[in-house]
Amino acid sequence: MVHYKLSYFDARGLAEPIRLLLHYVDDEFEDIRYTRESWPEVKENLESTVFxxxxxxxxxxxxxxxxxRYLAHKHSLAGKDTWEEAQVDSIADYNREVYLELAPYIYIKAGYKQGIVEEAKNDVFLPGIKRHLPTYVKILKESGSSFLVKSGVTWVDFVLAEFLFTMKNMEPEVMKEYPELEAYMKRVYSLPRIKEYVEKRPTREV
Known part of the structure; x- marks a missing residue:
């Protein structure tokens, strides 16, 4: 059996979609999490701090x-053909752009960066949400399935579900305006083995 070690900070962040995928395919892995307190000492002994x-x-x-992408290709979660793979990559890249646009607010709200929360919410977060969440609704409707591409679950579903969960953590009321996305997020979190993990995972805002 292949042995996986996943290293990241003690947060959901960029690692959580990977954790979801590994639980979904039922691959055991060592989930190594570095806390803020331990990080300065741990960092000195690492070859690379890219996480x-x-x-x-x-x-x-x-x-x-x-x-x-590596894990998705191993487990047939990258799309059924090259066209769907391109769709998946396009959605993932779009989501990264959206996250980066909203990041100033997310980091302030989560306490990683100094700033005025309400100001960032009104200037960055709410306009960005109104601009981009309808695009996700459109993608879901056009897929003809319950997920982001026609063939069903792919790795980008774990990315978007986590993104939406973070948005809901930041401002719970925003998801009420997009019931399709709320239902989609719950659908991903109800997948086999993911449901059990999500119910037990550590509570983290981001």
Whole structure:
């Protein structure tokens, strides 16, 4: 059996879609989490501080999307053909752009960055949500399935479900305006083995 080690901070962040995928395919893995308190000391002994990192039989894959694509191809979760793979990659890249646009607010709200929460909410977060969440609704409707592409579950579903969960954590009321996305997020979290993990996982805002 392949032995996986996933290293990241003690947060959901970029590693959580990977954790969801590994639970979904029922692959055992060592979930290594570094706390804020331990990080300065741990950092001194690491070869690289690029996270997340997946170690597979002594070899390492760095960065969230690279890891997700690697695992998705191993477990037939990258799309049924090259067209769907392109769709999946496009949605993932779009989601990364949206997250980066909203990041100033997310980091302030989560306490990682100084700033005025209400100001960032009104100037960055709410306009961005109104601009981008309808796009996800459109993608879901056009897929003709309950997930982001026609053939069913792919790795980008874990990315979007986690993104939506973070948005709901930030401002619970925003998801009420998009019931399709709320239902979609719950659908992903109800997948086999993911449901059990989500119910027991540590509570983290991001």
């Amino acid at each position: 997340p990192v997946l170690e597979v039989e002594g070899q390492k894959v760095e960065r969230g999307y690279h890891i997700l």
